[in-house]
Amino acid sequence: FYFYSAPENFNEEMLRGKRVIVTGASSGIGEQMAYHLARMEAHLLLTARTEAKLQKVVKRCLELGAASARYVSGSMEDTTFPEVVVKEAENTWGGLDVLILNHIGYSYFNYFNGDVGHVRKLLEVNFLSYVAMTVSALPMLKESEGSIVVVSSVAGKTAAPFSAPYSATKFALDGFFSSLRHEFIIEKVNVSITLCILGYIDTENAVRAVSHAIRDTPAPKEECALEIVKSGVLRRRELHYPSRAVGSLLLLRDIAPDFLDSLIRSSYKQ
Numbered sequence: 001f002y003f004y005s006a007p008e009n010f011n012e013e014m015l016r017g018k019r020v021i022v023t024g025a026s027s028g029i030g031e032q033m034a035y036h037l038a039r040m041e042a043h044l045l046l047t048a049r050t051e052a053k054l055q056k057v058v059k060r061c062l063e064l065g066a067a068s069a070r071y072v073s074g075s076m077e078d079t080t081f082p083e084v085v086v087k088e089a090e091n092t093w094g095g096l097d098v099l100i101l102n103h104i105g106y107s108y109f110n111y112f113n114g115d116v117g118h119v120r121k122l123l124e125v126n127f128l129s130y131v132a133m134t135v136s137a138l139p140m141l142k143e144s145e146g147s148i149v150v151v152s153s154v155a156g157k158t159a160a161p162f163s164a165p166y167s168a169t170k171f172a173l174d175g176f177f178s179s180l181r182h183e184f185i186i187e188k189v190n191v192s193i194t195l196c197i198l199g200y201i202d203t204e205n206a207v208r209a210v211s212h213a214i215r216d217t218p219a220p221k222e223e224c225a226l227e228i229v230k231s232g233v234l235r236r237r238e239l240h241y242p243s244r245a246v247g248s249l250l251l252l253r254d255i256a257p258d259f260l261d262s263l264i265r266s267s268y269k270q
């Protein structure tokens, strides 16, 4: 417990001059995290596949006040890419303070279609690349007593229809990183792991994928991104955002799982 002790109050200065990697930073929540971190004067290394979008995000980050901002483009389907990203941080900064793992690969929102190849590919992008990034970055994070932030979903704590492959990758993250957190504490490795459990957020891709099927109103990506940054810096174990909705969902999962399942199904349009 001593080695996992964390500061209580967030202060934007906590990020000033910190060296931060954000994956999936070309759009959505990752892009918004980059803008918050830039305002807080962090050094940024951003990654995603689309170079043109990353260029725009880097430009905006520099305008907002980032201590420095650069990108490396590539796909997390390529098993060598996680190490390339971390090496870029090592060569540029000689160290790393915060690793924010946020990217996801494309998945359909529909009945599971039996495509095992898709599940395998999604596990590579959404899960195994997170493990590979962590392994490569760990020596630098141990040195800086830094933080790992893993962006997950309520779909990684309790399943919903039409997202079987995606949900599997998010459950895997919880198993892996929650086990790793135990091991860090046992071995007195002072690197924090924050697992972010997010409900429905208003990013373009998520809204496009599910608004025709889901009644809920999505929460704002800007606020969501700020809460993720804060909980990582405060070395929290988990973030639940939006807190009341996710909190109730997790409570119901433990005390009335069948009732929760029927509530989730009823939030889908027929």
Ligand SMILES: NC(=O)C1=CN([C@@H]2O[C@H](COP(=O)(O)OP(=O)(O)OC[C@H]3O[C@@H](n4cnc5c(N)ncnc54)[C@H](OP(=O)(O)O)[C@@H]3O)[C@@H](O)[C@H]2O)C=CC1
Pocket (backbone or CB within 6 Å): 023, 024, 025, 026, 027, 028, 029, 030, 047, 048, 049, 050, 051, 053, 074, 075, 076, 077, 101, 102, 103, 104, 105, 106, 125, 151, 152, 153, 154, 198, 199, 200, 201, 202, 203, 204, 205, 206
């Ligand atoms: N939005 C929501 O409702 C919710 C989101 N979350 C989680 O939040 C995180 C961000 O989600 P959100 O902002 O909505 O997602 P977006 O789809 O907006 O962003 C995904 C990011 O990942 C990048 N990406 C996609 N494929 C690859 C790939 N093969 N290799 C590397 N990067 C890739 C995309 O850029 P590019 O295409 O340029 O590669 C983009 O930057 C995810 O972990 C998601 O699971 C959790 C719960 C709800």
Ligand SMILES: C[C@H](CCC(=O)NCCS(=O)(=O)O)[C@H]1CC[C@H]2[C@@H]3C(=O)C[C@@H]4C[C@H](O)CC[C@]4(C)[C@H]3CC[C@]12C
Pocket (backbone or CB within 6 Å): 109, 152, 153, 154, 155, 160, 163, 166, 198, 199, 200, 205, 206, 209, 210, 214, 216, 241, 242, 245, 246, 249, 264, 267
């Ligand atoms: C339908 C899920 C949530 C059901 C629910 O109980 N909602 C009320 C409580 S809440 O406010 O906490 O939501 C959706 C919650 C997370 C969504 C999924 C997600 O994690 C992002 C994916 C992004 C991708 O681009 C496509 C859609 C998602 C699979 C998205 C689908 C809907 C959720 C499972």
